[in-house]
Amino acid sequence: MxxxxxxxxxxxxxxxxxxxxxxxxxxxxxxxxxxxxxxxxxxxxxDGNEKLNNAANEQHAPADSDNAGQSEDAGNETGTEADDSTSEGHTIYEPISDDEPSTDNEAATGGTVTPDDGGQVNLSFTGDVLLAASVEKLMLKNGYDYPYAKVLNELKTPDLMAVNLETPVTLRGTPAENKQYVYKSSPDALPALKAAGIDVVNLANNHTLDQGEEGLLDTIAHLDEAGIPNMGAGRDELEAFKPVLLEAKGISVAYLGLTRVVPVGSWKATKDHAGLAETYDSTRAVAAIKQAKKQADIVVVMVHWGIEREDLPNNDQKRLAHEYIDAGADLVIGSHPHVLQGFESYKGKWIAYSLGNFIFSGMTPDKTKDTGVLQAACNEKGDCALKFNPMRAVQSQPAPLTGEEGVALLKRMSSISFHATVDEAGNIQPKE
CATH class of the missing domain: 1.20.5 (Single alpha-helices involved in coiled-coils or other helix-helix interfaces)
Incomplete structure (x- = not known):
């Protein structure tokens, strides 16, 4: 149909x-x-996040609940002071790491620090690091990570790793006159420095103004851009003497940079002039240390001083080191002589008079190639156990020194130390 x-x-x-x-x-x-x-x-x-948070809290919680409350309060106080001071110079950086210390690093301390306040922080130091001249040529040929290749474990293991940066970082500037060695490093070298584990650098030395005030300000800017805290130099006296405040494992550390080697007077920072934090007279340095002690649990002073290629510190080094500790410093770490000098135990605190060259151009005599990494395991009270890892640099590339050569270097370090001994494992102990 x-x-x-x-x-x-x-x-x-x-x-x-x-x-x-x-x-x-x-x-x-x-x-x-x-x-x-x-x-x-x-x-x-x-549910998964809650389980992870619970596990993390269980892992990091102090055994003593009273101590846990005290640590939290101390951290808040430090953080408040940090925020108040950021407008006046160096940046205040957040905690580097909340991880537990590695078993390798714990073993390296020799176990002589037994904190009763819930933890310890592992600090490490080296001597002079140069990223210019023949070192730069080697990096351009082999890569910017070349100098650190054989010591990455020693540089990356600590919670905080500090070095003396012996060069301006700039593409501009006016070379200093009447100066035998004038350096200049490219900012391209900084990412590899940071990647190697370097957390903070001292600029208070006799090369930071090799390219004038312009080079100094560029150096600070490039380091800030690379995320590498720096101290010991600044746009004025206030910034130059201002500490860098870092924190790890809930313990705050203040780093101050000072120099007693200033080629010309105009390199000194003043109220209205950029430059270095100098310490020919200790008055300004002592005041800065006392102020830093109010801001941090541990105060580290990194100072450029002494006589080149001399195994022993001079009287000025000894006098200033003692004054720094009397003012509140917990560790005094020296550089400039280009050779290793000894350690001293003073009033329960530690002085390393010179850590020599770490990454540097070739020099004579051969002892300028002897170097190492100094480890300090410190508790919240600033009590530290020290260990020195001996090394030798060949072609500006430090490497661990083992066997009889390593033992021989440690024995030499012990022989030139004051009120301290260095054993065959590198542990540094007080001695009356």
Whole structure:
């Protein structure tokens, strides 16, 4: 029987309507399934995060709940002071690491520090680091990471690693006149320095202004851009003497940079002039140390001083080191002589008179190649256990010194130390 055109259209409309209903029902079911899956995912993720947080809290919680409360309060106080001081110079950096110290580093301390306040922080130091002259040529040939290749474990293991940066970092500047060695490093070298594990650098030395005030300000800017805290120099006296405040394992550390080697008087920072934090007279340095002690648990003074290639510190080094500790310093770390000098135990605190060259151009005599990494395991009270890891640099590339050569270097270090001994494992102990 023939179907009229109107009846055909009506039939087609009914079919389309049925199809739309089926599609709507299918889409609704799919949306309900997706929603259910999303709810399950969110619940599972929240449960997982809660478990991770609980595990982390259990891992890092101090054994003594009273001590835990004290540590938290101390951290808040330090953080408040840090925020107040950021507008006046050096940046205040957040905690470097909340990880537990590695077993290698714990073993290296010799176990002589037994903190009763819930933990310890592992600090390490080297001597002079140069990124210019023949060192730069080696890096351009072998890569910017070349100098650190054989000591990465020693540089990356500590919670905080500090070095003396013996060069301006700039592409501009006016070379210093009447100066035998004038350096200039490219900012391209800084990412590898940071990647090697360097957390903070001292600029208070006799090369930072090799390219004038312009070079100094460029150096600070490039280091800030690379995320490497720096101290010992600044746009004025206030910034030059201002500490860098860092924190690790809940312990705050203030780093101050000072120099008693200033080629010309104009290199000294003043109230209205950029330059270095100098310490020919200790008055300004002592005041800065006392102020830093109010801001941090541990105060580290990194100072450029002494006579080049001399194994023993001079009277000025000894006098200043004692004055720094009397003012509140917990560690005094020296550089400039280009050779290793001994250690001293003074009133329960430690002095390393010179850590020599670490990464530097070739020099004579051969003892300028002897170097190492000094480790200090310190508690919140500033009590530290020291260990020296002997090394030797060949072609500006330091490497661990083992066997009889390593033992011989440690014995020599012991023989030139004061009120301290260095054993064959590198542990440094007080001696009356």
């Amino acid at each position: 023939p179907v009229s055109r109107s009846e055909s259209r009506q039939h087609q409309k009914q079919q389309r309507a049925r199809r739309m209903k089926r599609l709507f029902a299918i889409n609704l079911v799919l949306l309900l399934i997706i929603g259910a899956l999303a709810v399950v995912y969110v619940v599972q993720r929240q």
